[in-house]
Amino acid sequence: MKNILQKILFASFLLASPFAQAQTDEDVEKVADIFETSLTKSSAYEWLRYLCKNIGHRLGGSPAYTAAANYTAQMLDTLGADTVWLQPLKVPYWNRGQVAKVRIVNSQTIGNQDLSCIALGFSGATPRLGITAEIVEVKSIAELEKLGNKVKNKIVFFNRPMDATKVSTFYAYGGAVDQRSSGPRLAAEFGAIACVVRSMTLKQDDVPHSGMTVFNNVKPIPALALGYQSADLLAELLAQEPNLRLNVQTDCSTSPEQTAYNVIADIRGSERPNEIIVVGGHLDSWDIGEGAHDDGAGCVQAMDVLNLFKRLGIRPRRTIRCVLFANEENGMYGATTYAEYAKNNKKEIHYAALESDAGGHSPRGFSMDAVPDAQKNAFAKVQKWREILVPYGLYDLQAGSSAADVGKLRELGTILFGLKPDSQRYFDFHHAKTDIFENVNKRELELGAGAMAAMVYLIDKYGF
Numbered sequence: 034m035k036n037i038l039q040k041i042l043f044a045s046f047l048l049a050s051p052f053a054q055a056q057t058d059e060d061v062e063k064v065a066d067i068f069e070t071s072l073t074k075s076s077a078y079e080w081l082r083y084l085c086k087n088i089g090h091r092l093g094g095s096p097a098y099t100a101a102a103n104y105t106a107q108m109l110d111t112l113g114a115d116t117v118w119l120q121p122l123k124v125p126y127w128n129r130g131q132v133a134k135v136r137i138v139n140s141q142t143i144g145n146q147d148l149s150c151i152a153l154g155f156s157g158a159t160p161r162l163g164i165t166a167e168i169v170e171v172k173s174i175a176e177l178e179k180l181g182n183k184v185k186n187k188i189v190f191f192n193r194p195m196d197a198t199k200v201s202t203f204y205a206y207g208g209a210v211d212q213r214s215s216g217p218r219l220a221a222e223f224g225a226i227a228c229v230v231r232s233m234t235l236k237q238d239d240v241p242h243s244g245m246t247v248f249n250n251v252k253p254i255p256a257l258a259l260g261y262q263s264a265d266l267l268a269e270l271l272a273q274e275p276n277l278r279l280n281v282q283t284d285c286s287t288s289p290e291q292t293a294y295n296v297i298a299d300i301r302g303s304e305r306p307n308e309i310i311v312v313g314g315h316l317d318s319w320d321i322g323e324g325a326h327d328d329g330a331g332c333v334q335a336m337d338v339l340n341l342f343k344r345l346g347i348r349p350r351r352t353i354r355c356v357l358f359a360n361e362e363n364g365m366y367g368a369t370t371y372a373e374y375a376k377n378n379k380k381e382i383h384y385a386a387l388e389s390d391a392g393g394h395s396p397r398g399f400s401m402d403a404v405p406d407a408q409k410n411a412f413a414k415v416q417k418w419r420e421i422l423v424p425y426g427l428y429d430l431q432a433g434s435s436a437a438d439v440g441k442l443r444e445l446g447t448i449l450f451g452l453k454p455d456s457q458r459y460f461d462f463h464h465a466k467t468d469i470f471e472n473v474n475k476r477e478l479e480l481g482a483g484a485m486a487a488m489v490y491l492i493d494k495y496g497f
């Protein structure tokens with residue numbers, strides 16, 4: 034601890050705390066060192082620049098994805114990880130194609146007008162001239178189910194916005210995303226010939242946001258997201274012209290399976306090397322923008338945990354393992370493959386797993402998740418570290434869902450953590466062409482890396 038004022042502040046925090054004995058001066062100083070190093074000597078921002086600008090977006094199974102796996106493996110090796118390896122797996126591969134068009138045709142008030150749109154992942158294609166049909170607007174899956182076969186040969190328009198009253202935008206997203214993830218499949222089952230969905234965003238611009246839609250065994254129909262303003266315009270026109278028609282064009286296709294890789298790097302534990310603390314993010318992104326917030330930021334933060342331990346000469350007792358997961362966006366095959374590996378590797382215990390997959394904004398805390406038996410002691414223990422974390426803005430330590438990839442380790446009894454950044458701007462960029470390096474703030478990204486490293490330090494030192 035270099036700053037005397039900071040030290041006095043810490044001391045007063047500790048005196049005021051009912052957990053005054055829960056951590057030592059050494060911990061306070063070590064966590065201060067971690068943040069100081071993350072804000073001055075982190076490599077996270079430069080790694081992110083390379084991922085975004087030299088490699089770009091990287092859908093699982095694409096050549097860019099392989100380049101990203103090779104690059105991050107090389108960086109993890111260079112920073113001094115004890116082992117680095119690539120875990121191969123097969124992933125489905127979908128091509129967006131060149132055409133995505135949603136056009137209002139022959140409106141009595143505005144004539145023809147193109148709407149801002151983007152195909153959803155695993156959307157089907159249209160014939161070359163597209164599909165033209167009337168529109169049925171619904172606000173929910175339940176509303177569609179009530180209509181049933183009345184949507185046959187029509188285009189279903191899902192138009193329930195994210196709930197702006199939710200303070201955490203993740204709750205707003207969670208409350209609306211069923212329209213995108215399962216709406217098109219259900220519309221197809223009822224005989225609809227295409228589907229358009231209001232973008233999952235609260236930003237009132239007209240940038241469309243893509244994302245996964247799941248057809249399972251149903252033949253995919255064309256499914257596209259509309260920009261916020263375009264969805265508003267369509268809804269307004271439909272209120273005046275119920276027989277309004279849309280022309281929809283896409284040329285998406287699905288290729289044979291491709292190979293992708295989880296990137297895995299360890300700093301071996303000095304006392305309990307078989308107890309693993311995973312830090313991770315997902316290396317794949319949607320095939321637009323640069324995958325900067327989602328989830329290049331999380332990957333470079335996880336890599337930086339190893340980097341910070343190395344730079345500070347912290348020798349962990351347990352093994353710290355960075356896992357960059359493949360293919361989260363289009364099916365989570367990377368997480369599934371890693372969880373299988375963890376389950377079958379009886380020599381290792383997956384003690385804890387932290388993921389950053391909620392954007393590179395200022396960290397506010399961690400959500401925690403575990404099977405009920407494992408939860409109680411662990412969550413109570415983490416609360417004892419609160420006073421040491423609060424000075425860095427990490428006050429939000431609550432049970433909740435962690436993150437998608439590490440969630441697959443839950444059944445092993447692993448204690449899961451999701452880094453919780455401020456959520457207000459995440460869905461401005463999520464799955465959109467605006468998710469680029471320039472929209473990530475260097476200091477906010479570095480504070481997130483520091484938060485991850487501090488939590489790993491405390492878990493490693495004290496356990497649960």
Ligand SMILES: [Zn+2]
Nearest residue numbers: 315327328390
């Ligand atoms: Zn993500």
